Amino acid sequence: MDKLGGTPLKTQTNPPSPRFSSAGIEAARQQCLALYGARRPLAHIHSYGCQQNVSDGEKIKGMLAEIGYDFTERREEADLVIYNTCAVREHAEQKLYGNVGALKGYKAKNPGMVIGLCGCMMQQKPVQERIRRSYPFVDLIFGTHALQNFPQNLCEVLRGRQGSPARVFDAEEGENVIVEGMPVRRDGSVKAWVPIMYGCDNFCSYCVVPLVRGREVSRRPEDVVAEVRGLVEAGYKEITLLGQNVNSYGKGLDEPCDFADLLARICRIPGDFWVRFMTSHPKDITHKLLDLIAREEKLCSHIHLPVQSGSDRVLREMNRHYDRAGYLEKIAYAKAVIPGVTFTSDIIVGFPGESEEEFLQTVDLVREVGYASLFIFIFSPRPGTRAAGMEDPVPAAEKSRWFAQLQEVQRAIGSARFAGLVGQTLRVLVDGPGKQPGQMTGRDEHGTVVVFAGEEGLGGQFVQVKITEAQNWAVAGELV
Ligand code: SF4
Structure with a gap:
């Protein structure tokens, strides 16, 4: 019984996640001292692909900074080069192999150079085998599940430098394990990325992510809120919450907390800051979430809601679990409750078997929604996915024509939107x-690029800008 005589409330909590151990950092630091003496070695880290990868890259930099590395943009002068790879598109993979091949020459001139590869591509067995066989100068491979082992693995490679060369491969498949407290070295001091979950359960037929990043796991809300609170207190003004499908946040937590609940808790943190999130899956976005965006000033009124196609048949083949009408219902609801809401989206053109008529259904949907901007991709078959085995009779030239046509449609929509902003006053977070x-640039809550005359000291601040001119990729205005 509680003091008021009622039944005590049952409080559920989520068991704490394992904490990052700094033992590997210390061991790697000692190895660096033995190898480089008083000189701080230089690392060059490059992340390909999505923001999740960029966020992982910031953790790698965080660990390296604690080990004692400085950073360089020039890979040729680096003691350590790490490419954090992306498996989502074939083009990115081919580019990666080209870039890794180029490192062979640098290593010939600087045999002490350590080369590491990590990220989604390294979770794929055929890729591991190819690197093992054809790229013997690569010293270290680690997959997305092994990020927290990086210091120990690096230490082992460095130890090998003093004797026989050591190659370390740590890219086994496995469950996603959340490790809290990993060091992070963020790329900026105004905008920060905060992962709230890892993995994906959706198995869209074209997508390799669930095969390489594993099943969904969510961070505890208290850990996310504590990280965001720390960032706001450190002066960050824009927080972007990351997950492959943020709308299904909360699965597996002992304490019930869905994505809207998490956002509501974040919005209660005192301070003047914006919150964004990506990526949303249309099947999981709820009216509860849209109502919250309508109420909460800290939540940007911009939603990235990838539709992929406007054709119901293609959406079924993509295994997306929503149809055109369901998607448009959510867009209509959001437009009704959130004043001035904008949407951006991803679209795949030339999915196997897509007809011209189905493509035109996508064009029609794009016109109906009126997106602020679009990321348009030509279908790229990924090994291991269902779509990679589908018959694909559409010629590449046809796909390119559709791509250009959709780009043109979107360009006209974007220009009309920019023209409509002239005369309005926008709240802008200044980038620099x-x-x-004498010109400064920033973005409004919808991601619109805004340029204006202003002092450099305005970087990182919110300002009001009255829009006077629509340009191709930005709007221009004057400080109010
Ligand atoms: S929701 Fe679909 S497209 Fe997005 S990561 Fe998961 S499987 Fe890939």
């Missing part, structure tokens, strides 16, 4: 100097 002397 623009291309012209």
